[in-house]
Every structure is written in structure tokens, then in C-alpha cells.
Amino acid sequence: MSNNERLVQLLASSHDFISGEKISEELGISRTAVWKQIKKLEALGYELEAVTKQGYRLLYTPQPIDAAKVEKGLKGHRFGHTIHYHKAVASTQPLAKELAEQGAAEGTVVLAEQQLQGKGRLGRIWHSPYGKGVWMSIVLRPATPIQLAPQLTLLTAVALAEAIRSITELNVGIKWPNDILHKGKKLCGILLESAAEEQRLKYVIAGIGIDVNLGENDYENELRNKATSLRIEKGAPVDREQLIEAFMMKWERLSDLYDQQGFEPIAQLWESYTISLGQRTLITTAQEQFYAVPLKLTERGSIVVKLDDGEEREIFSAEMGEVKQ
């Protein structure tokens, strides 16, 4: 057993603080070495409380994802049948893109415990600490023409909202086009990257980041008002394997529904979960900023908003301001 494992065992054996001195004695290592081991645990997703003169207390123990178990649960399904599992990667997105270029089947997943350079929208970094989130990218091969690609974004958001609701019972809402919020704070990021040849989508890589079991300390000050995790909102850890399975199944079911009946039923579900319609909000496009009331979703995945002067405008891509929930 490594020092690291012995330390975890020792800390887990008590709900009380264990002094650095005691750890040092039990493990037969120096106080400095203890401190280094503690830092190592934190980097692996463990959360510890450190109090002067009292020592360390274990607050949260991450459970690694058993990818083989998830694969087994999804056996025979189109989504998630094959999971490429990594401890740490720069980003799951380019790995999935490479697999797609090499011909990987629809539903192939790249999953990592940690992303060192997780990709958010517009080149932003998506903070993806070890062992606490669902950081994954999936290869999609939709028959959808490029004009309708945004419908896939909305479908993905519906699947994720439904999965989160079913596993956590949190009443999450969708902010246009595909943010999942709880009480105004963002829980997930969805990033669809498409490669098309003329009208035909060659493949789509859906990057999914779900802040499942992140703790308060995983959010920097300025983020605390904007972002949160399922664990923080629910007040208890959430099983990541169950969540992934539920998400894959919902997604596949909605995807089948979409193939059979088109966008209409998906749009209805999206509207039933959205918090974006009907409230005046600040809209920031690449060109300008203005207040408007989002009125309705269109078949193209755009949103029609009503400006203060009564003009209606179709918005394809924008940041929408704060919304109450």
C-alpha cells in the first residue's frame, strides 16, 4: 500500500481531526512529507479541512468512474457503447475529433477524470478538476443537414436536463441555447463542434462538462455567483456513473424521437424546461448589446426576441444576461 493509500485509510477511519504529528508517526514519514501527501490527495479530488493545532479531517472522498461498468450498463445502446477512459487529458474534445476522423461509430465516448485544458465556448477554459466532474466528448453522426445542426444542441440540453432531474431531483432549467442552470447558477457546459461537407454533417463532437461533485473551493470567488455543482445544490454527492448512464439513455431516446418525428417534440420538451422565454434580459451579440424579451424558439434553433421599441429580431448566437429562476 502506498503512503497515499495509507493516508486515505487513516483519514477515513475517523470523523475527527487527525494531527499532522499522528499521521507522521503512523506513516513513518516526516511532517513535510505528510504535507506533500495531503496536497497530492487534494489534487486527486479529496477535500480536507485543515485546522491549526488540530490537524486534518477528510470531508469528501471522490469515487473514480468505472468506465467498464458504465459500458456494460449501456451495452446494446447506440450512445456510450464504447468509452475511452483517461485519468487526465488536455481536453477530451480533440481526442474525440481524432476518433471521428478515423471512423469511430456514433456514440463513442472519450471520458476523463481531469482535463488540464478543458474547452469552453469561444476558446475559454473549462475548469475540470480531478475526479469530480463528468468531462466527456461524444462522437455523433447525425443525418441532420447543416442548416438544422442547432437543433442537436437543443436536443442535447433537453437530454442532459432530463438526466439531471431524474438522478438528482433538482429542478434544473435550460437557458438558451444549452446552459443548464439551477437557481440561476450554471451547472453544465455543452459545446457542439461540427464538421460539414456542404449540407452534410460529417460528424459532430459534443463536448459535455457537468459539475457533478465539485466543492465550494473548486470555484474561484468571481465564479461562485455564476456557477455551481450538483453536489452543492443537492447537499450530497451524486453518482457519476448513474448520471452518465441516465444521460446516454435519455439522449439516445430523444435522438430516436427526433429521427422519427422531427424537431417538434424536442422543441416542446425544450420549452417545458427553459427559463429563457418571456423575461426581459440583456442580450450580447458579436455586434451589439440590447435588452429584449425572448419570445419563442424557431425551428432553426434561433430565438425571436422583442426589442423595447416593439421590433422583433431573430438571434442566432448571443450571450443572454441573468435570468431569475
Next chain:
Amino acid sequence: MSNNERLVQLLASSHDFISGEKISEELGISRTAVWKQIKKLEALGYELEAVTKQGYRLLYTPQPIDAAKVEKGLKGHRFGHTIHYHKAVASTQPLAKELAEQGAAEGTVVLAEQQLQGKGRLGRIWHSPYGKGVWMSIVLRPATPIQLAPQLTLLTAVALAEAIRSITELNVGIKWPNDILHKGKKLCGILLESAAEEQRLKYVIAGIGIDVNLGENDYENELRNKATSLRIEKGAPVDREQLIEAFMMKWERLSDLYDQQGFEPIAQLWESYTISLGQRTLITTAQEQFYAVPLKLTERGSIVVKLDDGEEREIFSAEMGEVKQ
């Protein structure tokens, strides 16, 4: 001067046949070496008539593209300011994609005298012999959202049709979405490949293949009824540099018009050049084949067709059958 250059000089000095024996004497090489030199010339785009006992006669001499001259002509323009010129490449398309990924500016061109594996639609090969065509790929960075990407395909076809009309005076027409035909035969291929992040097009690579100065012998038997070149249709070689310049300028002008006034004026131009509307034709989609009359172009770049039973259907992607022109 190489044997090759001396052979060209010798052949160009006469409109009559020059015997293999005479060539052998003049160049001081064997008859076998003469034959090899002739094959070399053919691979470089020269066309020769070979008649037993009479010898060889030069029918067509290709003019290489002076990329620096074209760049100079397009100085200060957005399209074609930088041309990466190659004698031969596998395909210009991945080279342009690489440049785009590395941040190349809009309008950057990759141009080759020959493509060994030129890309057509659906993974087909685009025959791109040496020195006779315009084989190029261009980096576009449109502000257009992904939903409207097909509008760029139509815009490109309009620009190319206008350039060909202005340089050759051939009355070419557009077959939906972006084939350019003359008397029912295809002259050009356009292939737009898009990379998008959510709604935002990161870049588009427009692959352009124009059969400018290809001769009858460049078309295999089965292709002769379907494809042709500007030179064959016009009965005289066409200046490729002029054609590229005209195309770039038209394209940039239409692109500006599109940015300022949207798709409406582009759609009007497209409709004025199209041969696809109003005639009953065979339509082949990924799923099925049927006859229908194409009625109108939509804002999404799709086409509305009327089936024989009166049903109207929107087609996003299909092969359209033969049309009279």
C-alpha cells in the same frame, strides 16, 4: 536548356508533324528517349497528335499560372491577397484547412497546377490534371451562423458563374445547389467544408475546381456526356490568371453585398442564373428517389419541390437529375 525544353521549342517551331527520327537527330537522343520525353510533356499538360510514319504535332501548350502576378492584381483585396502556389499536391483542401487552423486570414488561397487526389463531393476524386485547371481552396471566415452556411455555397456559385460569363462569354447556368453547367455539362465543382463551434462558423474552406483548358482526351468516355471544359465549350484556351482574378473580385463584391444586405440580393442573382427551377426532374436523396418539379429556393439554401401528387417537400441535400439547358 533541358531535352524537355528543346523538344517543346522544336515542336512549337512548326505547325506540321515532326518525325520521331528528326527529333532524335536534333536532340541527339535515342528514339526511346524521344518517346519518354513526349510522355513527360503530356503529363505536363501539353497535347500532342501522334500519327504513324508522320511523327508528332503540338496541339496545345499549357501556360503556367503566375501566382505573384495574380496576387499583385488582387492587392488590397480581401480575396486572393495571399496565394500558396504549388506545382502538385495531393489535394489543396487539407492544406487550406491547416492554414485556417493556424489562423490564416480570410481570402488566403492554396492553388496547385495539379492535384493527385483532388476531392469531390462524398469522397469522390476530382480529376485535376497538370496545368489545365483552376484547382484551389480558399479560407473563408464568414460571420454567418451555421444555420445559414448553405447560403455561402449559393453565393460562391453565383460568383463563379459571373466570373466565367465575364471572361468567356459562355452562357453558363447554375444547377442547384452549386454546379456550373454549359449545355447540360458540368464545368466546375464547388465543395464547401465547414468547421463550426456551436452556431459559429470557425472557418469555411471553399474548394474550387474549374475545368478551364482540359482537352477532350482528359475526359474518359463515360464522363464526356457529363463534363466539359471552358476551352472545349469556347473553342479556345482561356487565361487562367484572368479567370482567377475575375472570380476573386466577383466573390468579394458579392460577399460584401451579402454582409450589407443579406441573402435576398444573392438569391435573386442565383435565380437569374439557375437552370434548376420549373422543370420536372429526378431527385435522389440519401433515402429515396422520386420525380418532382423544383419550385423555389429558400432562405436556408434548401429547395422546395412539388411531387407528382401535389405534395410540396423541402430538400436540403440531393442529387438532381439531368436538366435541359
